[in-house]
Amino acid sequence: MxxxxxxxxxxxxxxxxxxxxxxxxxxxxxxxxxxxxxxxxxxxxxxxxxxxxxxxxxxxxxxxxxxxxxxxxxxxxxxxxxxxxxxxxxxxxxxxxxxxxxxxxxxxxxxxxxxxxxxxxxxxxxxxxxxxxxxxxxxxxxxxxxxxxxxxxxxxxxxxxxxxxxxxxxxxxxxxxxxxxxxxxxxxxxxxxxxxxxxxxxxxFPETIWERARAEKVIDPNEITLVTVGRLEGQKGFLLALEACKILVDRGIPVRWFIIGEGSERQKLEPQIAAYQLQDHFILLGRLENPYPYMQQCSVYVQTSLYEGKSNTVNEAKILKKPIVVTDFDVVFEQITSGVNGIIVAKHPEAIAEALIEVLQSPELQQKLTSQLAQESQRYGxxxxxxxxxxxx
The missing domain is CATH 3.40.50.2000 (Glycogen Phosphorylase B;)
Incomplete structure (x- = not known):
């Protein structure tokens, strides 16, 4: 039976x-x-x-x-x-x-x-x-x-x-x-x-993630692009991300930050995006059935959560061997060693922006992070x- x-x-x-x-x-x-x-x-x-x-x-x-x-x-x-x-x-x-x-x-x-x-x-x-x-x-x-x-x-x-x-x-x-x-x-x-x-x-399923990541081209490789995936809810820290985006743009870094997910926080984010005139820089894509092409083709994957469990999306970014910048919610230390396979920063817009500038302006650091992820044995199964x-x- x-x-x-x-x-x-x-x-x-x-x-x-x-x-x-x-x-x-x-x-x-x-x-x-x-x-x-x-x-x-x-x-x-x-x-x-x-x-x-x-x-x-x-x-x-x-x-x-x-x-x-x-x-x-x-x-x-x-x-x-x-x-x-x-x-x-x-x-x-x-x-x-x-x-x-x-x-x-x-x-x-x-x-x-x-x-x-x-x-x-x-x-x-x-x-x-x-x-x-x-x-x-x-x-x-x-x-x-x-x-x-x-x-x-x-x-x-x-x-x-x-x-x-x-x-x-x-x-x-x-x-x-x-x-x-x-x-x-x-x-x-x-x-x-x-x-x-x-x-x-x-x-x-690492193999499925890679297969879906290769499904289409969605990002111009000549642009500086950031991606965050998560429900538009308070715990995900998207207001921090928006403030960090403003700092980057104010400093002359023309990022396009794609946010994949939907939720109640949209009603707070949209007016603030408009107030900051960041419509071309902080882009709410809503729910996507396949977020992996965005994750794989972006310059840096970013997670600005206030708290999490063991984050699926951070694991997926690791599988896709992307440079990762993530806030210091407790459980992330089980997934990321800062400076080794990603960068962990304080839950503050300035800290997030500074870390992103450091990664975006240092090809050597990007290479170090992605090389480490390539060497890591991803223990799934x-x-x-x-x-x-x-x-x-």
Whole structure:
């Protein structure tokens, strides 16, 4: 009998966890595992990459109506006299407006779950593949013999209610980080879970990354180009990147900085880009199904995150052997040795700009960084074994 696995994730947009999940689904043995995916929002650009053998569950008609927004959903249920759903929608909105983004996701969960239709099957293993909602849904909504949760960032930077999370983590068989430093944070923050915390790194396909990187020419090799890939959210530090871009342009360096990703931060970035008159220099490309040609053809790959887990995009830039400038979020020290295979700088626009000037104006430094990456043994392939070890009784 195949072991039934259910993976839970809110959506499959172009994020590190989402790409890691798709890679894992591709790599798992379909003869050994019956794979199921519960994805709340099925509109993500990575949905078409999910292997055909995976059974996909959506979140149901209630959630589809909920996702249309506050007024349309409230009016819909008012007209149908579904007062309990109106109250839960009001409660969800009230909570999200009163708390920071991450804590709002915690405290609004019990209202949100009223709109979710979970898979009707029972499973051998259920996996909440992201922090917060994915884990809460795994614990509260799914019948499974074993339950696993993933935290994919440095937990301390999320500013979450630890008491709220601990009640859910206690119900998991394993709580997984995607890097050694993130694992150490979980061990420190939740010492009572010491025997259940594991490190399971993201699945990466170097050959596929190179193949997709060669798919098209997108950048003029005569231009000075920077690329950053990530959701347009506060944690990614794009406002720092924009300020650094202004410094570079003010100093006469005609960079074109391509930002690949989408999110709520766009509404803050666009007016500031216009105010700085950087429309030709700081370019929001939105979500791209294939960001790798930009990453491979740019002058320098830049990551200005305030906090991260073990960054997929930094690993991908390493695979593509690009000069890398990255801010000093804790986990990056597991991936980059500053001055050896990349440059680590403080989370400050001036520091980011100075590092970029140093790299851009020094062919010798660029060669040193890329040569080191070419010599490094990129240790990929153990991730599947790390994951499947959790599935045994």
């Amino acid at each position: 195949k072991k039934k696995l259910l993976f839970i994730i809110p959506g499959l947009h172009m994020g590190g966890a989402e790409k890691a999940l798709v890679n894992l689904l591709k790599k798992l043995d379909k003869e050994q595992y019956a794979l199921h995916l519960w994805v709340f929002d099925p509109s993500g650009v990575l949905m078409h990459e999910v292997p055909k053998e995976v059974k996909i569950w959506d979140a149901g008609a209630r959630f589809a109506q909920f996702s249309k927004g506050f007024l349309p959903s409230v009016l819909y249920w008012l007209l149908r006299f579904q007062w309990h759903l109106v109250l839960h929608r009001l409660r969800f909105t009230w909570i999200t407006q009163r708390h920071s983004v991450n804590q709002a996701e915690q405290y609004s969960w019990k209202a949100l779950r009223k709109f979710l239709t979970p898979p009707s099957d029972a499973f051998d293993v259920a996996i909440g593949f992201l922090e917060k909602t994915s884990i809460y849904a795994c614990v509260d909504c799914i019948t499974a013999s074993k339950k696993i949760g993933f935290i994919r960032v440095d937990y301390t930077f999320l500013n979450l209610d630890k008491t709220f999370d601990a009640a859910y983590f206690q119900q998991l068989d394993y709580l997984c980080a995607n890097g050694n430093l993130s694992e150490a944070v979980l061990l420190r923050e939740f010492p009572s879970l010491q025997t259940r915390i594991r490190c399971v790194e993201n699945v990466t 153990n991730e599947i074994a790390q994951f499947t070890a959790l599935l045994t009784p």
